[in-house]
Amino acid sequence: MSKSIAEAARMLAGWLRETRAGVAFTGAGISTESGIADFRSPGGVWSRHRPVMYQDFLADASERQRYWLMRKESAPAFLAAKPNAGHLALARLEAEGRLTAVITQNIDELHQRAGSRRVLEVHGTAMKVHCLSCDKRYTGEEIQTRLEAGEEMPQCDDCGGILKSMTVSFGENLPQDVWQEAARLASECDLFLALGSSLVVHPAAGLPETAASGGARLVIINRDPTPLDSMADLVVHGSIGETMEAVMEQMKAESRKSKVESRKPKAEN
Ligand SMILES: [Zn+2]
Numbered sequence: 001m002s003k004s005i006a007e008a009a010r011m012l013a014g015w016l017r018e019t020r021a022g023v024a025f026t027g028a029g030i031s032t033e034s035g036i037a038d039f040r041s042p043g044g045v046w047s048r049h050r051p052v053m054y055q056d057f058l059a060d061a062s063e064r065q066r067y068w069l070m071r072k073e074s075a076p077a078f079l080a081a082k083p084n085a086g087h088l089a090l091a092r093l094e095a096e097g098r099l100t101a102v103i104t105q106n107i108d109e110l111h112q113r114a115g116s117r118r119v120l121e122v123h124g125t126a127m128k129v130h131c132l133s134c135d136k137r138y139t140g141e142e143i144q145t146r147l148e149a150g151e152e153m154p155q156c157d158d159c160g161g162i163l164k165s166m167t168v169s170f171g172e173n174l175p176q177d178v179w180q181e182a183a184r185l186a187s188e189c190d191l192f193l194a195l196g197s198s199l200v201v202h203p204a205a206g207l208p209e210t211a212a213s214g215g216a217r218l219v220i221i222n223r224d225p226t227p228l229d230s231m232a233d234l235v236v237h238g239s240i241g242e243t244m245e246a247v248m249e250q251m252k253a254e255s256r257k258s259k260v261e262s263r264k265p266k267a268e269n
Pocket of ligand 1: 133
């Protein structure tokens with residue numbers, strides 16, 4: 001059953017105080033609160049455009065042209081987005097030693113911009129573009145400027161190679177090293193926070209299962225129910241930002257309380 005934000009904040013704050021190796025796993029839902037539309041939602045990029053398959057991108061210049069047209073349309077929302085309370089809370093929890101990493105399905109780098117240091121990007125990043133021949137890197141802003149100036153298919157300045165954003169495309173293999181590390185973190189963690197992921201698609205949905213079967217507490221915060229809700233120790237169907245803000249407030253209040261108590265003179269026997 002979904003808990004209220006206040007109840008959830010009390011429970012989760014308590015668990016976060018005890019955790020030695022928490023891991024957060026985030027999906028599109030945390031970024032929609034920063035104004036980035038879920039690609040797969042109604043109105044998202046994939047409801048209006050057929051995705052470009054990786055093999056077609058490599059083989060067919062007209063597919064590359066279509067790819068850059070979609071990119072030109074979707075990039076401004078990414079480039080303008082700012083981390084929200086959910087991203088900031090996870091960065092803070094890592095700095096306090098409660099979380100060891102954030103594993104994310106998102107490609108917007110909002111975790112890094114919020115201050116998270118260890119971020120595993122299982123679908124890569126849209127904020128960087130690279131040359132498929134020489135691996136020269138370009139910023140998202142730089143490529144957006146070129147697209148808006150009229151380039152239809154930007155090419156590498158150094159070698160003329162094909163450029164592509166550093167996301168994992170449809171039909172492209174997932175980065176095995178990143179997934180192995182994510183699976184290892186999930187199996188070793190003692191608290192797994194799944195935030196804003198529908199937990200429907202594997203291998204993503206396998207990570208919370210791995211964590212729970214390894215004995216970790218499983219917390220799910222998502223706007224809609226997920227297939228793993230019945231397995232979780234705590235479920236919130238609501239805003240990630242609001243919930244995490246309440247959790248951080250709760251933790252602050254408890255640490256103030258314990259400081260006051262430790263300053264009280266000991267009773268003399
Ligand atoms: Zn190149």
